[in-house]
Amino acid sequence: MSPSPSPGRLRGHGGTHAVDVALHHGVDTMFTLSGGHVFPLYDGAVKPEPRMRLLDVRHEQTAVFAAEGIGKLTRRAGWAVLTAGPGVTNGVSGVTTAHFNGSPLVVLGGRAPDGRWGQGLLQELDQPPLLAPVTKSARTVHETAGIGAAVHEAFVLANTAHRGPVFLDIPMDRLYDQAEVEAPASAPAPDRTPDPDAVAAAARLIGEAKRPLFVFGSDVWLDHAEQAALEVAEELGVPVITNGQGRGVLPGGHPLLVTRARGLAFGQADLVVVVGTPLDFRIGHGLFGGRDGAPLAKVVHIADSPGQIAAHLTLAASVAGDLSTILRGLGDTAAPGASVKAWRTQLAEANAAAVAADAEALDSDADPIHPARVYGELNRLLADDAVVIGDGGDFVSYAGKYVEPARPGNWLDPGPFGCLGTGMGYSIAARLARPSSQVVTLLGDGAAGFSLMDVDTLVRHGLPVVMVCGNNGIWGLEKAPMQMIYGYDVIAELAPQTRYDEVVRALGGGGELVTDPREIGPALRRAFDSGVPYLVNIATDPDNVYPRKTMGV
Structure with missing residues (x-):
């Protein structure tokens, strides 16, 4: 979902500025647990008339998980507002989960007032250093006039691949202070065009493989590439395993979905093309092949941004950028050999046998x-x-x-x-x-x-x-x-x-x-x-x- 038209000028207290900008980015719900450090944000949501749903929870971790869940389901950042000190620290596990999931999320924390900082105020804690390792950005906004721009930048950053959480905190006095400024202007989206030579190299490897396999992960969904992924699998006839929110890219029962033959597929593949998920413990750290005398498989890693490409093993090829563009490029140029049909049949039969074996337990x-x-x-x-x-x-x-x-x-x-x-x-x-x-x-x-x-x-x-x-x-x-x-x-x-x-x-x-x-x-x-x-x-x-x-x- 694209941001709505610019809100024009931002007027009123800092909480109103933040809410105005969040609304501009399509946010309709603020997940929170009541705290005095962030009262102006609540006021901005309900005055002069209710403009945003306030959904209050019983523990701050739930507020962050709810906002992250919105990001996962809608593919645009959810918004959690946490009061200062323990409100923020209670949310750290949720922010860290979003970091590992690549979920778009903006968390705004309250903060003890600037005007008396250093005097032992209630819940006085410098919070950004705690969040910096698990966010795309973590900073404090010290000027009321800068709140709107900072919130805008946070949503843009959270929603830009590779997606993830962004944290801001705002001192209590700056939220209560008044200001009038121009609303922040939108900037062009970054160019995510993949390197055509890298796409061509990956396509050649697929064409040379006798036992290729696709792995589709969460970023296929988050990058709006689910249709392209389904199409390329069907065009090329390459078997597929899914994980995370990639589950469902090929619906249950699809003839190319061989998740139940995972061990055989990973163990005997000669090429594994991993799309939109890290080469982590969930897929054997990217070490495929080697089963029943098979050689280790070549690995192609395809990610939504260069920083997500695996660096812990030698890759046969890698491509970063817009996942739909990359996948459609593979579909247009790759040409698997005839031997893939036998591999596809072998995995489909193994998958069907595993499903049949489940019947007794189910x-x-x-x-x-x-x-x-x-x-x-x-x-x-x-x-x-x-x-x-x-x-x-x-x-x-x-x-x-x-x-x-x-x-x-x-x-x-x-x-x-x-x-x-x-x-x-x-x-x-x-x-x-x-x-x-x-x-x-x-x-x-x-x-x-x-x-x-x-x-x-x-x-x-x-x-x-x-x-x-x-x-x-x-x-x-x-x-x-x-x-x-x-x-x-x-x-x-x-x-x-x-x-x-x-x-x-x-x-x-x-x-x-x-x-x-x-x-x-x-x-x-x-x-x-x-x-x-x-x-x-x-x-x-x-x-x-x-x-x-x-x-x-």
Whole structure:
């Protein structure tokens, strides 16, 4: 979404200046938790008449996760406003998550007043140095007349590839002060035309490969390249694996989507073209091939900006720039050989076999409940436009295996930073951004402890969400690995069958405990029909943990 026409002159106090500019950038909601250091921003949002929704939460991390969720879903920066000191520090994990996800986000922090700085004021803290390592920019605005320009620059920077969070703080007295200035002018967008020689080099490698593979990640969605990615895969007939918000670029069931044959694909490919995601632990750090005597694969890394190109291994080729332009360039010039058909068939057959092998677990009548049964029931109820949010470890790992989105941009998880507690913030964002879609939030019982109090926010603001808690009474990602390493485990237990559903009911929502696998489907249907925030608390088998080969290091 392009910024609206310039607001002309900025008048009034600093809070009004900031709100005027945020509105210009398409912001319609300020996520916040009330604090005196930022009162002028609230005043600017509601006077002389309400111009922006104020959505207040119960913990600042939820405000930041909600704003980040807006960025992920709408592909333009969301806005969180945090009061000074602990308000800002409570939001640091959310900002860091956005940094690792490349999510467009602007966070504006309150700050102790300039006029008495250094005198031991309440919540006096120099905050930008804390945020600088995990933002594109972090600075203080010391002049009321400069607030509008700084906020404008923050939104432009956050929304420019490679996207990410930007932090500003403004001293309290500067927010209250009055000024009148010209509104900041928009500047031309940076040129992101890729190097045609680099595109040609990548195309040649695809043409020479016998077993090529595409990997599509979150930036394919965030850079508006999902249609180009689908088209190039289909034009070239190259198999695809997706991750992050790239999930759904090829819808579940697409013949080229071979995520369930991931091990074979990564292990025997001779060329892997990774688009819009870092070569991190989620895809083996970019070390592909080597399975059953196969040589190591060549790697092409395609990113939305030069700084995202991997530097930790030798690449066969790399291209940076507008992802749609790059992908269409590959589709126009690459010509895979005839041998790719056999590779495509091999992976499709392996993928189909893995899907068929899932049937027993997805329909399991085991007691205690097998986690896969939850997803077998849920998949029957999900609409194509459903937004599915994962906030957890072991339970959400099962979701990553069994839930395949029908559309891109409809899967949200914490991403490579792995921060639990995103669930309620992302739920708020999804319900606002996709008001007519199903919103389903998958919570591990460990993750529930980080943010469940913000069900109160869902209730107060009338935001119905279906929450599914896989309640196995343990920290699943820690218990099994610790037993494997030491032969025992400590501090990996939670209370069995804790009534998180009763917590949600006490906060004004609905919920129920499920211990019988036959009751999962009916409980989920009741949740979807309820029209309120509703938690289906499912007691799953603590001995049935997600099988892992590595600990992600």
